[in-house]
Each structure stands twice: as structure tokens, then as C-alpha cells.
Amino acid sequence: MAGVSMKDIKLRIKSMESTKQITKAMEMVAASKLRRAQERIVNSRPYFAILFDTLNTIANDTEQFSSPFLEKREIRKSCYVVIGGDRGLAGGYNSNVLKLAYSQMEGTDACVIPIGKKCLEFFRSRKVEILTDIYAVASDVHVGDCFTMAKMISNGFLKGEFDRDAVVYTNFVSILSQAPALLELLPLEYHPRSGDTDSNCLTLYEPDSATVFDAIIPEYLGGQIYGALCESITSEQGARRTAMDAATKNAEEMISDLSLKYNRARQGAITQEITEIVAGADS
Amino acid sequence: MTFHLQVVTPDGLAFEGEAEKLSVRTQEGVIGILPRHIDYVAPLGMGEAVITDAEGKEHYAACIGGMVAVHNGKVRLVATTFEWAKSIDLARAKEAEQRARSAMERSGISERDLKLAEAKLHRSLVRQAVGKRKY
Numbered sequence: 001m002a003g004v005s006m007k008d009i010k011l012r013i014k015s016m017e018s019t020k021q022i023t024k025a026m027e028m029v030a031a032s033k034l035r036r037a038q039e040r041i042v043n044s045r046p047y048f049a050i051l052f053d054t055l056n057t058i059a060n061d062t063e064q065f066s067s068p069f070l071e072k073r074e075i076r077k078s079c080y081v082v083i084g085g086d087r088g089l090a091g092g093y094n095s096n097v098l099k100l101a102y103s104q105m106e107g108t109d110a111c112v113i114p115i116g117k118k119c120l121e122f123f124r125s126r127k128v129e130i131l132t133d134i135y136a137v138a139s140d141v142h143v144g145d146c147f148t149m150a151k152m153i154s155n156g157f158l159k160g161e162f163d164r165d166a167v168v169y170t171n172f173v174s175i176l177s178q179a180p181a182l183l184e185l186l187p188l189e190y191h192p193r194s195g196d197t198d199s200n201c202l203t204l205y206e207p208d209s210a211t212v213f214d215a216i217i218p219e220y221l222g223g224q225i226y227g228a229l230c231e232s233i234t235s236e237q238g239a240r241r242t243a244m245d246a247a248t249k250n251a252e253e254m255i256s257d258l259s260l261k262y263n264r265a266r267q268g269a270i271t272q273e274i275t276e277i278v279a280g281a282d283s
Numbered sequence: 284m285t286f287h288l289q290v291v292t293p294d295g296l297a298f299e300g301e302a303e304k305l306s307v308r309t310q311e312g313v314i315g316i317l318p319r320h321i322d323y324v325a326p327l328g329m330g331e332a333v334i335t336d337a338e339g340k341e342h343y344a345a346c347i348g349g350m351v352a353v354h355n356g357k358v359r360l361v362a363t364t365f366e367w368a369k370s371i372d373l374a375r376a377k378e379a380e381q382r383a384r385s386a387m388e389r390s391g392i393s394e395r396d397l398k399l400a401e402a403k404l405h406r407s408l409v410r411q412a413v414g415k416r417k418y
Contacts, residue, residue, distance in 0.1 A: 043295035203322040215326035
């Protein structure tokens with residue numbers, strides 16, 4: 001029998017089948033996690049809407065508004081929050097976002113707060129300054145962590161440790177497409193609404209409007225980071241689902257290919273046997 | 284007399300309905316909000332929130348970060364974390380406390396990490412205090 005023996009083919013089919021089972025299971029896990037992650041995004045929306053609304057109202061109520069967070073300085077050092085995944089097998093999810101982040105900071109003075117194990121490894125191997133590695137496991141990062149991180153970032157910004165802060169994350173466009181994106185956090189881009197309708201200056205701010213504004217900013221940033229984190233986690237699951245779906249399909253294709261080969265080999269063996277028997281009977 | 288109260292967190296709406304009284308800890312100290320309060324905004328600290336509902340029953344929760352806003356008689360509590368006392372996992376809070384304490388004791392800890400650990404410790408202590416409440 002030419003080529004591979006029947007036993008070899010059978011072994012390969014078996015290993016292919018178990019691989020397929022794994023990829024199939026991973027796909028289903030990713031699909032259910034994806035649903036949960038999408039719910040999380042929807043749940044968090046009203047919170048940010050209200051927070052943003054309040055910030056706007058304060059800024060509009062106060063004449064000659066100024067805050068150190070709005071101040072644009074010469075950029076000497078940037079700080080990036082880079083959100084990646086903990087594990088691979090998610091298509092181009094990690095490499096896309098890391099590529100974008102690295103292209104941004106290459107040649108400039110930058111430090112990074114990595115979220116996700118893959119992210120931490122990437123920046124560590126490239127010797128980029130890492131501010132803290134306590135957020136290394138992306139699945140352990142909770143809402144509260146986002147806010148402590150935001151507080152740390154805003155303190156650093158006020159102290160002048162860095163002059164710009166941005167988040168690099170993956171935007172969840174749809175289940176099939178995720179795009180890496182960069183979101184500027186500090187200095188805050190703020191455009192006052194023109195012709196505000198129901199601004200009343202009778203609101204009591206405790207202790208005063210500027211303090212309230214500056215106290216809410218870290219909350220707002222935390223919210224933005226949390227939003228980006230939610231988007232990224234959803235994207236990761238989406239990317240993994242797609243990648244695993246493709247892997248399952250490939251495995252199926254290979255299995256059907258191999259079964260065909262196996263059947264041919266089997267047939268060939270039978271034919272050969274018959275020929276041998278007939279030849280034996282003839283002599 | 285009651286007022287409309289909404290408690291929003293990044294995890295969704297935690298409470299919506301009529302309330303007689305709301306007491307929260309702002310960064311300046313504990314304040315109580317009663318119906319017909321003037322328009323008001325204050326950032327929240329870390330502490331306990333008590334909501335007295337329309338039936339006069341008190342509900343306790345750990346409420347950390349965010350702000351409280353009164354606008355046209357409607358009250359919005361926009362909290363980073365808002366956990367009802369009955370849903371606080373005391374064992375987990377205790378664990379977080381120990382983790383934070385051991386992180387703080389580590390030698391050579393950077394000032395930044397120390398601050399983060401302190402915040403975590405504070406948070407876990409607040410959660411434990413509220414969680415131990417009889418409700």
C-alpha cells in the first residue's frame with residue numbers, strides 16, 4: 001500500500017477529532033461569555049450618561065471655568081493604559097492592540113499600565129517602563145480597580161509625572177469585527193455646550209463647584225477605563241469565538257479529507273487481498 | 284412625604300423608587316437628604332448608605348465613590364460600588380483585607396502600590412463594617 005498506512009490515518013483522525021472537540025468547547029464558552037460581556041456594557045451605560053451629564057452641568061453652571069485637568073501642557077512623557085487579554089487563541093486580538101500601542105509609544109518617553117498577562121509580557125520583554133503590574137490579570141480587574149487606577153493616573157497627571165494619558169483598547173464593532181482603538185483621557189477634551197437650556201445656578205455644590213468637578217474627574221476617567229475594559233473583554237470573547245469557529249471548521253474539513261483517504265486505503269487493502277487469494281487459487 | 288431616588292452603578296440600576304430619607308457619606312462627612320432638598324451635588328467618600336423607603340424600613344449598603352446629585356427634587360446616587368449589606372461576602376472582604384495588609388508590609392513597596400493597597404484596605408474595612416450590620 002502506497003503512502004500512509006491505515007493505522008496512521010486512523011490515529012490522525014482520532015487526534016483531529018479531539019482537537020475539534022476542544023475548539024468547539026472553547027467556541028461555546030466564548031459565545032456564552034460574550035453574551036454576558038455584552039450585557040455588562042448595556043448595564044453600565046446609564047451610569048456614564050449621568051456622570052457625563054453632571055460634569056457638563058457643573059461646567060456650564062460655572063462662569064470662567066478652569067481645572068488643572070483641562071490644562072494642556074507640553075508633552076514630555078505619556079502614560080498608556082493598555083488593555084489586552086490573559087490568554088492567546090483569540091485570533092489577532094492581542095497582537096493588534098499591542099501593535100497599535102507600541103507604534104504610539106515608539107521613540108517617545110512613555111510608561112505603561114498593562115492590563116492582561118499577554119500585555120505585561122509584551123512590554124516587559126521590550127523594556128518599557130511599567131507603572132504597576134497589579135492589574136496583570138485582566139479577568140480579576142473589577143470596577144473598583146478601574147477607579148483606583150483612575151485616581152492614580154489623575155494624581156500622577158497633577159503631579160506632572162506625565163503630561164498625557166491615553167487608553168489603548170479594542171473596540172467591539174460587531175461580533176465579527178473588533179478594531180483596536182486609542183482613547184485620550186488626559187488632558188480632558190472638553191467643549192462646553194453652547195446655548196444651554198436649563199442651566200440654573202442655584203445648585204449647591206459641596207464644598208464648591210471646582211472641587212466637586214475635580215473630585216468627579218477621576219470617577220469619570222475610571223468610568224472611561226471601565227468602559228474600555230468592558231469593550232475589550234467583549235472583543236476578546238468575540239475574537240476567540242470567531243477564531244475557534246474557524247478552527248473547528250478546519251478540523252472538520254481535515255477529518256473528512258482523512259476519512260476519504262482512510263476509506264481509499266481500506267478499499268485498496270481489500271482489493272489487494274482478493275487479488276492475492278484469486279492468484280493463490282489459480283496456481 | 285417621599286422623594287424619587289435612583290441608585291446607579293456601572294453594574295446597572297441598584298435601586299429605583301420612592302424614599303423617605305437617604306443618608307450617605309460624602310467626602311466632607313455624612314449627610315442626610317430629605318424630601319424637598321435644594322439642588323445639590325457632592326462627591327462621595329467611602330462609607331455606609333442608609334435608604335429609608337416609603338414604608339419607613341431602613342436598607343443598609345456599602346457605598347464607595349461617585350457622587351450624589353439632587354436635581355428638581357429627584358435624587359440620584361451615582362456610586363462606583365453599591366452593595367446591599369445582605370449581599371456582601373464577608374469572607375471575601377476579610378480576604379481582601381489580609382491581602383492588602385500583607386501587600387503593605389512587603390518591604391520595598393513603591394509609594395504608588397502602597398496607596399493602592401491602602402485604598403483596598405479601606406474599602407474592605409467599610410464592606411466588613413456594613414456586612415456585619417443586622418438588617
